[in-house]
Amino acid sequence: MPYIQDINDFMEKNRPFFGYLKEMEENLKPISLDEIIKDAGGENKTALISVDLIEGFCRTGVLASDRIAGIIPASVELVEKAYNKGIRHIALVQDSHPDEALEFNSFPPHCTKDSEESLSIREFRDLPFYNEMAIITKNSVNSFIDTDLEKWLMKKALRKIIIIGDCTDLCTYHLAMSLRFFANSMGLPWEVIVPANAVETYDMPVDTAKQFGAVPHPGDLMHMIFLYHLMLNGVKVVKSIED
Numbered sequence: 608m609p610y611i612q613d614i615n616d617f618m619e620k621n622r623p624f625f626g627y628l629k630e631m632e633e634n635l636k637p638i639s640l641d642e643i644i645k646d647a648g649g650e651n652k653t654a655l656i657s658v659d660l661i662e663g664f665c666r667t668g669v670l671a672s673d674r675i676a677g678i679i680p681a682s683v684e685l686v687e688k689a690y691n692k693g694i695r696h697i698a699l700v701q702d703s704h705p706d707e708a709l710e711f712n713s714f715p716p717h718c719t720k721d722s723e724e725s726l727s728i729r730e731f732r733d734l735p736f737y738n739e740m741a742i743i744t745k746n747s748v749n750s751f752i753d754t755d756l757e758k759w760l761m762k763k764a765l766r767k768i769i770i771i772g773d774c775t776d777l778c779t780y781h782l783a784m785s786l787r788f789f790a791n792s793m794g795l796p797w798e799v800i801v802p803a804n805a806v807e808t809y810d811m812p813v814d815t816a817k818q819f820g821a822v823p824h825p826g827d828l829m830h831m832i833f834l835y836h837l838m839l840n841g842v843k844v845v846k847s848i849e850d
Contacts, residue, residue, distance in 0.1 A: 628831045631838070635803055635846035640688055643800065643848070647767040650693035654765050655686065657699045658750060658772030658779050660731065663724025664702075669715045672809040674826055675773045681805045682771050683730045685848055689769070690736055696763055699727055700756060700772075700782070703744035710747060720744075748777045751785035760786075767798050769848065771805035776833035779806050783842050791841075801837055804847040808833075 611617045647653045662668070665676040689697060702718035703725045704710060711717075718724040725744075731737055745754045760768075770783050783799050790797040810826030817823075838844045 628835060631835060632803075632831060635844065637847045637849045638800070638802075638845045640685075640692060640848050640850060643767050643769070644692060644694070646798075647765075650695070652764055652766045653689075653694050653769070654696035654698070654760070654763065654767070655689045655694060655769045655771070656697075656750075656756075656782065657682065657686065657731075658770065658782050659700070659702055659774075660728050660772050661701050661718060661724065662726050662728060663718040663722070664773055665728055668717050668724040670717045670809070672773075672807075674809055675807050678771075678773070678805050678807045679728060679730055681802075681847070683728075683734075685769075685771060685802070685805055686731070686740075687734065688848075688850065690734075695739065696765070697739075698741040698743055698756070698759060699731065700743045700745055700750040700754070700778075701725060701727065702746075702778075704746055708746060749781040749785060750778060751782065751789070757789075766796050767800060769800045769802070771802065773806065774808035774829075775806045776808050776829040780833050780837065783837055784840060787841050798843055799841075800843045800845060800848075801834070802845050802848045803834060806830075806834075 644650055644653050660679070660682055664670055664672060665679065686697060703720045704718055706719055726732070727737070727742070741759055743750070743754055743756050743759060747753070750756050768786060770779060772779050779801070783801055786797060786799045789795070808826050808830050809824060811821060811824040813823040834844050
């Protein structure tokens, strides 16, 4: 039996949940980076991971999105702030696909190895400490599968891990959930933190999707539902990370 027999009844039934999502968003609070570092026990126990803030999702290529480009200022500011406060465990996890990547069966070809699209956003590359950040390449939406990220993390006695980037419901979500589940399974004292102002997802209206034979993707709804789902699974979602 289908779950949605009548769209109006479905919307009415779920209206309280949509109200909850709005209230959740309105009630998100900022957190101090100094507080994060103090609770972690120091800068060397705090890490920051950026996911897919690369040219191919921000400025060039078929999957570039103005919505994702919109989080560049907040993301770069947070990376600079973290570095200036002594955090040196900073990683940029980025798509770098082979030409025949199987992911291209689900999404158009994008961010192939050594292409302009696979480069870190120029704002990251312009940072004076860019070469001090770890670049970790990936070939799927899950940064934890067949990458060097686990090895990078396990060399450090971490307690706090901040995640920024895109997409809220794809690579960012899978990374945050993988870290949360891995920490739960291994008994690691990791707290995973996601600032809502430094993560985003793309938008594709139904009419546009039908025109191109694609799957529609309501950006605002997906962003909020997946932030909710991160919270549901023990990820700390905050409004922003301030001084």
